[in-house]
Amino acid sequence: METKVYQTDQLHEAAEKLKKGELVAFPTETVYGLGANALLPEAVKQVFAVKGRPSDNPLIVTVADFTMVQDYVDNFHPLTKKIVENYWPGPLTLIFTIKKNSLPSVVTGGLSTAAFRMPANKKTRELIKLAGVPLVGPSANTSGKPSPTTSEHVYHDLKGKIAGIVDDGAASIGLESTVLDLSDSNKAPVILRPGAITQEDLSKLLGVTVALDGHLIRENEAPKAPGMKYKHYAPDTKVLLVKNNDWEKAKVWVKENHLRAGVLAGPTISEKMRYDTACVFMYSKDTAESAAKGLFAGLRALDNKALNLDVILAEIYPEEGIGAAYMNRLKKSASQHYFTPEN
Numbered sequence: 001m002e003t004k005v006y007q008t009d010q011l012h013e014a015a016e017k018l019k020k021g022e023l024v025a026f027p028t029e030t031v032y033g034l035g036a037n038a039l040l041p042e043a044v045k046q047v048f049a050v051k052g053r054p055s056d057n058p059l060i061v062t063v064a065d066f067t068m069v070q071d072y073v074d075n076f077h078p079l080t081k082k083i084v085e086n087y088w089p090g091p092l093t094l095i096f097t098i099k100k101n102s103l104p105s106v107v108t109g110g111l112s113t114a115a116f117r118m119p120a121n122k123k124t125r126e127l128i129k130l131a132g133v134p135l136v137g138p139s140a141n142t143s144g145k146p147s148p149t150t151s152e153h154v155y156h157d158l159k160g161k162i163a164g165i166v167d168d169g170a171a172s173i174g175l176e177s178t179v180l181d182l183s184d185s186n187k188a189p190v191i192l193r194p195g196a197i198t199q200e201d202l203s204k205l206l207g208v209t210v211a212l213d214g215h216l217i218r219e220n221e222a223p224k225a226p227g228m229k230y231k232h233y234a235p236d237t238k239v240l241l242v243k244n245n246d247w248e249k250a251k252v253w254v255k256e257n258h259l260r261a262g263v264l265a266g267p268t269i270s271e272k273m274r275y276d277t278a279c280v281f282m283y284s285k286d287t288a289e290s291a292a293k294g295l296f297a298g299l300r301a302l303d304n305k306a307l308n309l310d311v312i313l314a315e316i317y318p319e320e321g322i323g324a325a326y327m328n329r330l331k332k333s334a335s336q337h338y339f340t341p342e343n
């Protein structure tokens with residue numbers, strides 16, 4: 001199959017493909033999504049097939065407006081209005097209990113709940129309107145690999161397997177949306193996956209401490225956001241997290257062991273490591289926002305086989321604000337491994 005790259009003035013063509021049950025990737029402010037008509041089970045099955053995604057991991061239903069959600073949900077959590085008014089469209093996915101059999105079970109993994117998201121990207125909302133149906137929208141990468149933040153990343157993973165990709169440049173946030181569970185009206189909302197809308201943001205808006213559950217999930221535990229249990233964001237090259245005071249020691253370790261090391265960090269650390277490592281992927285600034293935006297692109301760039309790296313050394317940030325989401329993804333890509341001088 002030829003994978004066509006559509007510009008944002010070719011949305012009609014892309015929407016026609018989606019209506020027919022073909023797969024088209026779309027841009028969002030978080031990462032690129034792999035779109036398919038959420039009401040056609042055959043199309044949705046293809047999404048699992050091309051990503052290599054386990055079928056018990058439910059998909060996000062991507063909508064153009066809140067009215068679209070009301071077709072599938074009639075029992076909303078009392079805080080829904082406040083949250084939607086503040087953060088939709090935006091990088092926040094909401095889990096609701098759905099009307100029985102209103103969505104194909106292949107979308108929900110057979111659960112009585114479903115995840116909904118209204119992305120900020122206007123062109124993508126227009127695409128959904130033109131298609132006239134909600135689109136499933138998991139990240140448009142091969143399952144387990146870093147999520148795609150550019151159309152080139154999508155093309156690299158899925159070329160020949162999907163009908164098209166709508167290109168709208170690099171994602172502005174770079175990490176997937178915050179997932180907030182609102183499925184039980186009698187319970188306080190819980191964050192199942194940290195993202196750009198932070199625990200601090202939601203707690204402030206709602207006047208309660210919103211718990212963060214997703215990152216605590218361990219192996220063998222039934223996770224609330226099923227996707228959190230799988231191996232994730234993992235490049236083939238080993239990744240080590242480096243604490244801020246350990247970069248000098250890391251330099252010595254790389255040299256003594258004759259390693260080809262790559263560095264993933266902001267300007268300050270990158271400059272310090274530049275001449276002692278094989279290559280550097282520099283975030284544009286020394287901020288957690290900038291690190292979040294560059295993380296997946298950096299992991300992909302440094303994992304390039306041509307570089308033949310032994311190890312990727314990555315900068316860490318305090319787990320607050322968007323730093324919590326950055327560290328959640330980075331720790332998974334490193335399987336929680338930190339650099340220690342004895343490594």
Ligand code: TXA
Nearest residue numbers: 030032033058113114115138139176177224225226227
């Ligand atoms: O930013 C994003 O959310 C991107 C863009 C493309 O919209 N999409 C995305 O989709 O990250 P995906 O499929 O990679 O992640 C969806 C997450 C998974 O962890 C999944 O397990 C969880 O949402 N999820 C989906 N339905 C759920 C449900 N009913 N209950 C709990 N978690 C659910």
Ligand code: MG
Nearest residue numbers: 138139147176
């Ligand atoms: Mg994903």
